[in-house]
Amino acid sequence: MRPRWVAALGLIGFLAGCGGPPPPPPRPAALAPAVPGKPAAPPVAMPKEPEVKPLPAIAYEIKGRRDPFASLVAIEGPKGLSVASVKLVGIVHGREERLALVEAPDGIGYILRNGDLIGDGRVVEIGRNSLTFSVTQKPGLPSTRMVLRLRAE
Structure with missing residues (x-):
């Protein structure tokens, strides 16, 4: 019975x-009556555009230049250093990571x-007082x- 009432109300609506x-x-x-207008002004003479001369061809010499697609960020560490020659000076403890401060012989x-x-080495781990x-x-x-x-002084 209820579905019939719902269907009946839907049909009535x-x-x-x-x-x-x-x-x-x-x-x-209503459109306004046409009023005779003034004659059009004579065309204004446009100034002549200056002639554009073609530029001479530029030759790009690739010899002796860096590769434009090579990364500017160095991938390798400082050259000429070895892990045995550096000295651990300090360790900075941050919120998310630690940083090691090392000093080269120079x-x-x-x-x-x-x-x-x-x-010749890659940093694997930075401990509380060591660098691996x-x-x-x-x-x-x-x-x-x-x-x-890290030496205690």
Whole structure:
């Protein structure tokens, strides 16, 4: 019984929406009578555009230039250094990672993160007071681990 009432109410609502004929379209506004206008002004002479001369061809010499598609960021670490020649100076503890401060024999300092390269080694781990490298002597040979300890002064 209930589905019949719902169907009947739906049908009544549908038929109520199908009202009478649509309203007539609005009447167009009356047009103003045509007034004779002024004659058009004579065309203005446009200034002549200057002639464009073609540029001479430019030859690009590739010899002695860097590859434009090569990365500007160095992939390898500082050259000429070895893990054995650097000295661990300090470790900075951050919220998410630690940074190691090392000093080269010439007195230049470097800041290292996990995964950074320096000479012949890659930083594997930065501990609370140590820095661990994975050093590969020759390609194809297994790498060895080298640990630098922070000196207490």
